[in-house]
Amino acid sequence: MAIPDSTHQVIGWDWDSIPGLPATHYLDNRIYTDPSLFQEEVGRIFKAQWKFACHESEVASPGCYRVIEVADTSVAVIRGADGALRAFLNVCPHRGAQLLRDVQGQLKGDRLSCFYHHWTFTAAGRCTTIPLPHAYVHDAIQADNVHLREVHLETTLGLVFINLSERPGQTLREFLGTALDQIAQPLTDLEVFHYHRVTVRANWKLFVETNCEGYHELLHLLNRTTALSQPSYLKRKWLLHPNGHHTFQPASIAYSKLKLGDRDSGTLPGMTPNMHVVVDLFPDVMVNARSTVIRVDSLIPIAPGLTILECRGLAPKSDTPEQRRLRIKQHNQVWGPLGRNLPEDIWAIETQWTNMRPRVFRHSLIAREDDDQATDDSPVRSFYAKWQELMGVKPSDIGLTENQSISESEYGR
Amino acid sequence: MDAEVRVNITERLLASGRYLDQGDFEAYLSLFDDDGEYLIVADVPEIAGHATWMDLTKAELQGLLESASRHMWNSGVRTHHIAAPCFTRTDNAIETVAAVSVFRTCSKGSTTVYAVGQYHDWWVLQGEAWLLKRRRLQLATRDLTPPSALPL
Secondary structure, three states, X not given: OOOOOOOOOOOOOOOOOOOOOOHHHEEEOHHHHOHHHHHXXXXXXXXXXXXXXXXXXXXXOOOEEEEEEEOOEEEEEEEOOOOOEEEEEOOOOOOOOOOOOOOEEEOEOOEEEOOOOOOEEEOOOOEEEOOOHXXXXXXXXXXXXXXXXXXXXXXXXXXXXXXXXXXXXXXXXXXXXXXOHHHOOOOOOEEEEEEEEEEEOOOHHHHHHHHOOHHHHHHOXXXXXXXXXXXXXXXXXXXXXXXXXXXXXXXXOOHHHHOOOOOOOOOOOOOOOOEEEEEEEOOOEEEEEEOOEEEEEEEEEEEXXXXXXXXXXXXXOXXXXXXXXXXXXXXXXXXXXXXXXXXXXXXXXXXXXXXXXXXXXXXXXXXXXXXXXXXXXXXXXXXXXXXXHHHOOEOOEOXXXXXXXXXXXXXOO | OOHHHHHHHHHHHHHHHXXXXXXXXXXXXXXXXXXXXXXXEEEEHHHOEEEEEEEEEHHHHHHXXXXXXXXXXXXXXXXXXXXXXXXXXXXXXXXXXXXXEEEEEXXXXXXXXXXXXXXXXXXXXXXXXXXXXXXXXXXXXXXXXOOOOOOO
16 A cells, blocks of 8 residues: 655545535445446346337337347347247257347248257247157157247337346336336337447446436537537426436427537427437436437446447338438437447546546545436436345445455555 | 559548548548548448448538547547559449558557448549549448547
């Protein structure tokens, strides 16, 4: 441990003390770095709550499938011959091989067959064929009783959600409540036209936070110019819903201030020209509507400091080619893989992560209070209230574990 | 197609990468015709099709590059490696196809391959200069890490 020299003085913030704030207004930064807590999050949050999987248009017709990941678990979403959507663990019950190895595709004849030993199943998950069955002398292993492991699936407004728990504590409707009401109209009759992934070297919650605190708009030239520059913008309200969801209420964005062109044609149903609305769904989804186009971001947590960000762009199915081209341009301006904002968000949270690991920065502040207006931290606090309910620990103090003790002795205070 | 044209276009093709690497956006833009276009597209298996990731007129490209210094993108130092192009002559233009690799050197000095793809360029003769009527970068790389809004 380094010994401060005699002239060293602590100025300003006392970095080593717990902030003199209500416990709801700061975070113990070990919530981002602790490996065992991360595994708990995967089990208690990602695998036990309703989790956005994909959009219905990605599995539009019978036989279509889409393979998605819920943390470390591969799940196949399949539209059966009967038109129904179902989800299964993407695992053959025989020896555990992946049943579907492409991220999307079309089943042949409503059947999926494991490439390893050719066990075959219907799109409804029932086993139809076990090759050379005579050698299975035990009754337990017959085509009649070795089926796929089905996962709970529900849809709303074209969004497909799954729940990996055996008995979800809530229906999807109960879980979401009224959180999507504000964008129910614009979400109608859409299809996915854009998908890309970003590997983010940071904890998943840091990305969630940047989506649910308007204060960070100062980071973005685009937002400073087109949003914060308007005097009324700071009065924009957050609406907090039960279960950690929030809505960033409508505001008008001045795109022309950055020569990006007004969004005054092709406005989605229920929206007005240049309108912007954001809905954050616990734990990891941001539905972002910018007048003419919708973006859905979701997360795959891989490790405490590694997250896959999935980005989808949605537009009306009824678009003409000209309309679609314009929407794609507008989508890409902000959120594209080479959009103006996305790289800035990623860089910001990756620098945060760099400073979380060595434990030199112990507490993060979520202490802004401004009547739930634009830069209030109340949505972040709402997120962590739900997080605490599910995790059973306070985000302001997760307690000491062996790993943290080692970490502290390595880095000193 | 005579050798002089091939040399001229090849030099401009290579210069396009060099200008981006040097941050000489004015010179980069001068390679485009006034109504030139810049596109980045990628095949995306998740949606069983291709997606357009950038679709800019020359004016829009200029707007992006002019504001680049006011953004916060972790672009690193970039080095374009552009392979020798194939040439095809059409009625009004010359089309070139050239493989491109973009290397990224981070602030600590390590270098990684950032993106690979192919430039599909359409060149038109304006006066004595061959200019880009359309650049379409077909990206093979789909995870651009870390992302940046600068064209490739």
